[in-house]
Amino acid sequence: DHHHDGVMAIPHISPVSLGAGERLRVIASTSIIGDVVGQVAGTAADVTVLMPIGQNPHAYQPTPRAMGQVERGHVVFVNGLDLEEGLMDAIDRIATGYVVPVSAGITVLGVDDDHDDHHDHDHDHAHGDPHFWFSPRNVIVWTENIAHALSDADPANNETYRANAAAYIAELEALDLEIRTKVNRIPRAERKLVADHVALTYFAADYGFEIIGEVVPGTSDQVEPSARHIADLSRAVRDQDIRAIFVGGTANRGLRNLVQTVAAETGRDIHIGEILTGSLTPAGSRGDTYLDFMRYNAEQITGALAR
Secondary structure: OOOOOOOOOOOOOOOOOOOOOOOEEEEEOOHHHHHHHHHHHOOOEEEEEOOOOOOOOOOOOOOHHHHHHHHHOOEEEEOOOOOOOOOHHHHHHHOOOEEEEOOOOOOOOOOOOOOOOOOOOOOOOOOOOOOHHHOHHHHHHHHHHHHHHHHHHOHHHHHHHHHHHHHHHHHHHHHHHHHHHHHOOOOHHHOEEEEEEOOOHHHHHHHOOEEEEEEEOOOOOOOOOOHHHHHHHHHHHHHOOOOEEEEEOOOOHHHHHHHHHHHHHOOOOOEEEEEOOOOOOOOOOOOOOHHHHHHHHHHHHHHHHHO
16 A cells, blocks of 8 residues: 555645754665755754665665664655655554655655556556756755754754855755757757656756667666567667666666666667766765766766767
8 A cells, every 4th residue: 555655745744842952863774865965954953864876766675774764763754656665665654753755845746657557567657757857946845844844943054054055055056057058969869768768857857868769668777678568669769769768776677687687689780878866876976966966967868879
């Protein structure tokens, strides 16, 4: 029973009573949410990220240690739309603090775009594409939601949270402009995307791309596509003269093999582009912050399509 599946509402948050010298304990589900929460919290709160770097959020199962952290957290930030399929039931069961979906207030896209026969699949997201962070404009909404939640829970640090959020929003606006500039070098007719699963909806909507299809026709990459779907997609890639298929950094080997199969079946030289999807990368590598994650992805996508 996925009663939290579509819930995108922020609960009413009252100030948390903190002892002398005690800081607000804040939990973030994914490394991407953790980075944004960290930008807003600065040093005013303690931020713990549940998922390790490189973890596919669709496949994550919480450890006992993570469960203990959730239980002690004053505020728990999750994505919304059941992105973290293996985690949400546990959070609903054991969180004692406020559970805040960072994506509340964002218009959900990609609803019922599934063209395949897996509608009853347990892990499919019936309510649309949960990969909101592929739009820096959506992450501006995240930042505002996080600043409000932290300020309500910890009013003593209200000014810090609001100032940090404003500075970070300025960086997100600059990033959006930078991506637009890169994308403008690609003729509109060539702005066509094929990805490993339904993840690029918001990127496509913001920057004027058309999504031709996905190797896995669902918003979770844990779904098995049919042979017919793979054949149909290969035909579409060939007919539409698609140059590249993008596969996410957290995709498993089975999914990578399917991407290779689609490319091979077209009989063309299709570039397989690596993008980052569900996780940041280890510190010191490209994509180790949300800003660089998006910058890297925009470079990978525009570079492949402009070649």
